[in-house]
Amino acid sequence: MxxxxxxxxxxxxxxxxxxxxxxxxxxxxxxxxxxxxxxxxxxxxxxxxxxxxxxxxxxxxxxxxxxxxxxxxxxxxxxxxxxxxxxxxxxxxxxxxxxxxxxxxxxxxxxxxxxxxxxxxxxxxxxxxxxxxxxxxxxxxxxxxxxxxxxxxxxxxxxxxxxxxxxxxxxxxxxxxxxxxxxxxxxxxxxxxxxxxxxxxxxxxxxxxxxxxxxxxxxxxxxxxxxxxxxxxxxxxxxxxxxxxxxxxxxxxxxxxxxxxxxxxxxxxxTPQHIYRHEWELTQYMMEGLQEVRDLRLLGPALGKARTGIVAFVSEKFDASEIAFRLDREYGIAVRAGYHCTPLAHMASGTEHTGAVRASVGISTSHDEIEIMRKAIKEIHS
Incomplete structure (x- = not known):
């Protein structure tokens, strides 16, 4: 592979x-x-x-x-x-x-x-x-x-x-x-x-x-x-x-x-405490980079707040499925796009008509991989 x-x-x-x-x-x-x-x-x-x-x-x-x-x-x-x-x-x-x-x-x-x-x-x-x-x-x-x-x-x-x-x-x-x-x-x-x-x-x-x-x-x-x-x-x-x-x-x-x-x-x-800290730090780094992209809106708790290892976002320029497709085919990045089996949460976040791109990290995710993700989203929106 x-x-x-x-x-x-x-x-x-x-x-x-x-x-x-x-x-x-x-x-x-x-x-x-x-x-x-x-x-x-x-x-x-x-x-x-x-x-x-x-x-x-x-x-x-x-x-x-x-x-x-x-x-x-x-x-x-x-x-x-x-x-x-x-x-x-x-x-x-x-x-x-x-x-x-x-x-x-x-x-x-x-x-x-x-x-x-x-x-x-x-x-x-x-x-x-x-x-x-x-x-x-x-x-x-x-x-x-x-x-x-x-x-x-x-x-x-x-x-x-x-x-x-x-x-x-x-x-x-x-x-x-x-x-x-x-x-x-x-x-x-x-x-x-x-x-x-x-x-x-x-x-x-x-x-x-x-x-x-x-x-x-x-x-x-x-x-x-x-x-x-x-x-x-x-x-x-x-x-x-x-x-x-x-x-x-x-x-x-x-x-x-x-x-x-x-x-x-x-x-x-x-320990879950170590795993959470690792994932939280990576999500914060990802959010810092994605916030620099003018056409993106990040979902969920703001930078610095508690959250699990999920960063979802919507783009004003591209459909969520198009972004996920390009990330996979052009950059080798696996994310998920769509409604994530939670329409109520999309209603709460105002994305019930668009869906969202969801990037989620784990204990095996590295800082370098998040850097690749940040650069890829910036290039797609350039």
């Missing part, structure tokens, strides 16, 4: 640490049997891989019992399990204007099919959330508050500690979409009063695609999203009651979860 400046980490991080490849290769050689379905040595090794992954994730997120972490194929599956398994007819939900379609579409589906009620709390143009608006949205039947920890378009970060305290005080359930924050921002589910945490394996946790998970508080019982074989309580007609089997029907992606565990171990080694 030709050399590439990879600035699409908000979609999938790349390259993966060598340890991820090694763990997946080892699992393919030694642990490809079905975990929980047999007592022979390969099945036992496969079970150990899954438990080891849960244990490592529990260490990262401050979870006491690793079995309260359900392994899924991605954040979307985790969010669907949380939302559809939690809500009943007549329930009220508070969400925000920076939610991804993986939150909005399940909610809108349940509005049609179960008669739930949903309020999307506004954010300002930078994607910042006023806690008073959340407080004012609560009703007597509010069951769930769901919020994206960080916008996948704007890079803004919500005040999770304060939202957790408020939600607990109101007696509602807090579901957090950590698609853009897991591995980059500190998350401790008990200290932050997070009842459910949905996260991807393939982004900030540095694992392979096809992996993710959902932490479920021991105080919450969700209706399973899938029903089928688990290897436990096989004589029962109903889905098992024991965790995590209750929520993990079918043969799991053991090889992928082995890679995920290795990725999370690297995150723990580097």
């Amino acid at each position: 030709d050399p590439i400046v990879y600035l699409d980490h908000a979609a999938t991080s790349w390259p993966k640490p060598p340890e991820v490849f090694e763990a997946m290769k080892r699992a393919m050689e030694e642990a490809v049997a079905n975990p929980g379905r047999g007592s022979h040595r390969m099945a036992v090794k496969a079970s150990r891989v899954l438990y080891g992954t849960r244990k490592t994730l529990a260490n990262l997120f401050g979870v006491k019992n690793p079995n309260n972490i359900v392994l899924t194929s991605n954040t979307t599956e985790a969010l669907n399990l949380a939302i559809k398994g939690c809500l009943r007819e007549g329930d009220h939900v508070i969400a925000t204007m920076i939610e991804h379609n993986s939150v909005r579409r399940p909610l809108e589906y349940l509005k049609r099919t179960r008669g739930i009620q949903v309020d999307y709390v506004p954010v300002d143009e930078e994607g910042q959330l006023d806690l008073k608006r959340i407080d004012g949205a609560f009703r007597s039947n509010t069951r769930l508050v769901v919020c994206s920890h960080s916008s996948n378009l704007l890079g803004s970060i919500i005040p999770l500690d304060e939202i957790g305290e408020l939600t607990k005080k109101k007696g509602a359930i807090l579901l957090v979409d950590a698609a853009q924050s897991a591995g980059m921002l500190d998350i401790h589910v008990e200290k932050m009063h997070v009842d459910m945490l949905a996260f991807p394996g393939h982004k900030g946790l540095l694992g392979p695609q096809g992996t993710g998970g959902l932490y479920i508080s021991p105080d919450i019982d969700l209706e399973p999203l899938l029903h089928g074989g688990t290897g436990s309580q096989s004589e029962a007609i109903e889905q098992p009651t024991v965790r995590p089997d209750r929520y993990e029907a079918g043969t799991p992606n053991t090889v992928g979860y082995a890679g995920l565990q290795a990725g999370v171990q690297k995150v723990l080694e580097w």
Whole structure:
């Protein structure tokens, strides 16, 4: 493959640490049997891989019992399990204007099919959330508050500690979409009063695609999203009651979860604080350069403010898709253009008719790569 400046980490991080490849290769050689379905040595090794992954994730997120972490194929599956398994007819939900379609579409589906009620709390143009608006949205039947920890378009970060305290005080359930924050921002589910945490394996946790998970508080019982074989309580007609089997029907992606565990171990080694600082400094350098281009408007928090590793922008001269195409073909730079599965956030930022170009950095991104990006945008607009 030709050399590439990879600035699409908000979609999938790349390259993966060598340890991820090694763990997946080892699992393919030694642990490809079905975990929980047999007592022979390969099945036992496969079970150990899954438990080891849960244990490592529990260490990262401050979870006491690793079995309260359900392994899924991605954040979307985790969010669907949380939302559809939690809500009943007549329930009220508070969400925000920076939610991804993986939150909005399940909610809108349940509005049609179960008669739930949903309020999307506004954010300002930078994607910042006023806690008073959340407080004012609560009703007597509010069951769930769901919020994206960080916008996948704007890079803004919500005040999770304060939202957790408020939600607990109101007696509602807090579901957090950590698609853009897991591995980059500190998350401790008990200290932050997070009842459910949905996260991807393939982004900030540095694992392979096809992996993710959902932490479920021991105080919450969700209706399973899938029903089928688990290897436990096989004589029962109903889905098992024991965790995590209750929520993990079918043969799991053991090889992928082995890679995920290795990725999370690297995150723990580097620490989310170090990763965040690295990414924040690179976004600031990118923004400094892009602000010099007269025809560009940067989205999200202003220079110097907290944000995750995302810099999105719109151009007065070129369509977002044209810029992304030229960056790829002429400069070997990978970014994403379009609506990023978050139309509400585009409405908040005033880009619902144009979309945006999104460049996103990761722990592997270098200062030199950002310099290439800065120069390329200036040349395109010259």
